[in-house]
Amino acid sequence: MRINKRSIYIFICSFLGVTLTWFINHKMGYGAVIANGLVGVMAAIFLPNDLAGIAYTSSFVGMSSLEVIPSMTAAALGSVIVWLVFLTTAEIYSGIGGKGGTTAALSTIITKTIIRIFS
Numbered sequence: 001m002r003i004n005k006r007s008i009y010i011f012i013c014s015f016l017g018v019t020l021t022w023f024i025n026h027k028m029g030y031g032a033v034i035a036n037g038l039v040g041v042m043a044a045i046f047l048p049n050d051l052a053g054i055a056y057t058s059s060f061v062g063m064s065s066l067e068v069i070p071s072m073t074a075a076a077l078g079s080v081i082v083w084l085v086f087l088t089t090a091e092i093y094s095g096i097g098g099k100g101g102t103t104a105a106l107s108t109i110i111t112k113t114i115i116r117i118f119s
Contacts, residue, residue: 021062
């Protein structure tokens with residue numbers, strides 16, 4: 001896993017996707033579906049296709065309930081986990097349908113496990 005310009009873009013998109021969705025969902029009170037939709041539309045408008053897909057996939061983690069991702073700090077941790085999963089599984093999931101949901105689910109499970117261990 002190399003850290004280069006592309007991986008930094010992936011990190012930024014992952015971070016913004018998770019944290020913005022979590023914020024719109026829980027702090028602004030619009031709910032998970034609307035938060036995910038807003039982030040997805042903004043990503044599609046402002047980002048190239050591949051990065052928009054990464055931001056949208058990351059926003060699935062931000063849709064989690066407060067029992068799963070209880071704070072903005074936990075959401076930020078989730079964004080790091082999504083980033084790492086994206087970087088390490090890019091070739092494995094290439095061309096397979098459902099990789100966005102699988103990536104988000106795996107990242108959410110790992111994040112929740114880390115939170116449970118340290119709380």
